[in-house]
Amino acid sequence: MPKLIIITGGVMSSVGKGIVTASIGRILRSKGLNVNAVKVDPYLNVDAGTMNPYQHGEVFVTFDGGETDLDLGHYERFLDVELSKRNNITSGSVYLSVIEKERRGEYLGQTVQLIPHVTDEIKKRILEAADGYDATLVEIGGTVGDYEHLPFLEAARQLRLELGFENTVFIHVAWVPLLPATEEFKTKPLQHSVAELRRYGVQPDAIVARSQRPLDAGTIKKISLYTSVPHTSVFNSYDVDSVYKVPLILEQQGLGTFLARRLELPDKPSQLEDWRNFVDALTNPLNTVRVGMCGKYVELKDSYISIVEALRHAGASLRTRPELVWINSEDVERRPEMLDKLELDAMVVLPGFGRRGTEGMIECVRYARVNKVPFLGICFGMQLAVVEFARNVLGLRGANSTELDPETPHPVVHLAPEQLDVDKMGGTMILGNREVEIVRGSLAHSLYNSERTVERHRHRYEVNLEYLPKMVEAGLVVSGWRTDIRRVEIIELRDHPFFLATQFHPEFKSRPNKPRPVFSGLLSAALKRSQESR
Template sequence: MTPLIFVTGGVVSSLGKGIAAASLAAILEARGLRVTMMKLDPYINVDPGTMSPFQHGEVYVTDDGAETDLDLGHYERFVRTRLSRRNSITTGRIYENVIRKERRGDYLGATVQVIPHITDEIKRCIDEATAGFDVALVEIGGTVGDIESLPFLEAIRQIRTERGAEKAIFMHLTLVPFIAAAGELKTKPTQHSVKELRSIGIQPDILLCRSEQPLPDVERRKIALFTNVPENAVISAIDLDNIYKIPGWLHAQGLDQIVVDRLKLADKARPAELSEWNAVVDAMEHPVDEVAIAVVGKYVDHQDAYKSLAEALKHGGLRQRTRVRLKWIESQDIEREGAAKWLSDVHGILVPGGFGDRGFEGKVAAAQYAREHGVPYFGICYGMQAAVVEYARNVAGLSGANSTENDRNTPHPVIGLITEWRTATGEIERRSEASDLGGTMRLGLQEQRIKAGTLARELYGREVVGERHRHRYEFNNRYLATLEDAGLVISAKSIDETLVEMIELPRSRHPWFLACQAHPEFLSTPRDGHPLFVGFVRAAREHKAQAGGRLLKEAKA
């Protein structure tokens, strides 16, 4: 049985359980252990795929096409293990599995109950996701005291009872607030949070105390005394200006050694080798350049919707010691006030994914501004579709071109559902019925073949690459020849040559204009970056330098 570290949270939400768990996992991996991670979410949705980004933030996608909580993105950025649908479980999926078994008669007519049937299914899912690793971290979503998380907490209590303290430990993240009026850190919320856990049979082995400043020894001893946690296992988790500093901070307090000792992993664990993480932090702390990148989206007031994207842009800068300053722009503002007002002071323009017609014309205008002004442009998913629509309208002369997602009566559906344009006769089929939002997307890792001599091929350095997808609408192949004749470069297609994956402009006409149907941000990590983001930031640096040179010449003149 794989040793398990269960991570819970108390007092308030948004304390950073996912980052804390991922940071510990990174240290354990740096000690030579094979690590995996898992998220148990208490909401009843089967997955977050149809949840609003305003409510839930980013929907992260794994290689096997699972739509998961954004914490899996944190996990994969901190450890090298590639996760799957097994690593993200919701209450909805647990109940769905149990009800399916009940309908099949698997329970032999027994009354199906939360205990043992729901808790047994939770334990089965944990075993399935964590088998074969040296250690696994399992994060329980929500906050201790929430009604909906009780089945998960009961399941992990049972696991500890069944397997013992050497196979399962509890790490609890809590809040130690600083009350400015009193000038004191207050430990009472942490005491009550642990009391709540203990009331359901869970005694934490480790406490991560989130606070604005390091815990003084006197407060650490007080917390240890009232929570029955060893003093050395009361860890100070202070606010840091860079999440990639957290592994080093936790290691300095001996958190990984506590875990290794408690789970008897000393024979497998070597001393921590954190040089890669130190290099990441050093590159972020000592940049040699800075660029401004506009992100033109429709959820910019809730930036968790673009969590992986923002991190991937930073990673692209890390590879060349460049700080990336993000300028978040609501695409509807461009529709109202014009692209020039919002984009004239940036060194690169990125249009990310999205769904629906709200703000789409602002994304199209952003692509047009980038094309006409020579500003580096990177389109992702919907950003590629916006670039195709813009090029069709303004270069290929296809007036009224659009995506059928936004205009079912467009005279030139350059973007559409495959069922709308791929038929046995090759004719465009107009479908009036609505497709099921939860079941018609192209999801997960898929390979594509990159055309020789293109910018994309130069950036990747190889012919075949795999990227993760999450979309429903595709480039309409009926317009392939028309747009190529107008100068658009189709730089990558699916491995079977049936779907357009990447487009770009010739470098004779634009210094850096590239868009892809996939979501490369899901495969970017701080230690390795991603070739498309590295290339985009490099192009932004070059654009900045050229713009600075022009301004200098104008000033001298």
């Protein structure tokens, strides 16, 4: 029988449900349990692939090509697993499936309704994802009271009836504000969100109260009294300097034991020593390096959250804190001289789409190349590194990507051949895992210590092979190729302390105790530069 831990949120959005969910998964994994995690998103998009980063943040890519909510990135990093696109359930995908079934006549003349047809589809997807696991976490996105939220709460209520009390746990995560004038925690918003949850037939079994600082015993007792949740089942996730501390905080309060006993699972001692060591290395660095983060969505840091975390993972392995210097590429276009004042130890040119701000990103590439600043370009960042090389080393005036200038005289980056006949936007890019062959003797080979790697992709454009002989002759090194088809995956420069760019997204496979080689290599080169400049 599936064991489900269903996480809901109250008071306000972005309260931290994703981190709480991932932390619970880490705790249960540390007890030797096989854990899965599912994110439910109430929006009507079929997936996150066509959504603006300013509205949604990063689009996380799964191994099988799913374009999903960024919380799946948290789950993968905390649980050290690879999740499928089926682990992200959206209203759009559910309704699309129901309508397609109706068109095929699968409902046999029934009047198709929210209940039971939509809720049955939701339940089916959750149970399919839970099959074969000791426990499955189901995070319902949004906030209790949102109208688009209701079919998922109803499906969850029905799952409790069908699976039984001993196989389902409801955890409600809600904000407890601190009133500055009186230095008093106010529990009324949390009380109201639990009352709203009850109105839909769901009584939480446990509460995780989010707060600015640790709650006192009186506040926890008050929450218990007004929510009918025993005080031993009220847990507190307060603000910390690193989200990776949250599993340790919740485990210290006994959340793992509570869940194991409540779901009648083995309550083995938690093995979190490696996690504690990682957190210690992360929060107590011996060195600091300044890393420029050049992109077009830098106002919303969540647009690049997996890259940020990948740098932190690599930094922890080196006991070095990457101090991130966010560079708006449009600012660079207006004032390229600003780069001289930043005193950078490394430069990352970030992924993106579209023409806006790209000349500033190209200038960041040029600055790193000319000034021997350790450089990493990712996806779009690699394509722009090729454009910069073509313009400023080969002397191909007007060289560009056809994405940015369809009339460029030198299309050194162009649309991938398999994308030429694509007429739909959603789910049609080159997505998910591809195997990459790494050239022996290259920088990439020294980093990976292997001739093969499997990495995740999300792009439409690629290096134009017609220009490659000229670029190689001028000093560009192609050190990584797709194994199934001849496509450029990694480029580098030999006459540079560290200049490497990838068409793939290495950040999606980074883990706290398993940093990806390209990030470790970048920070090692940055640390060397920093120490030499002292």
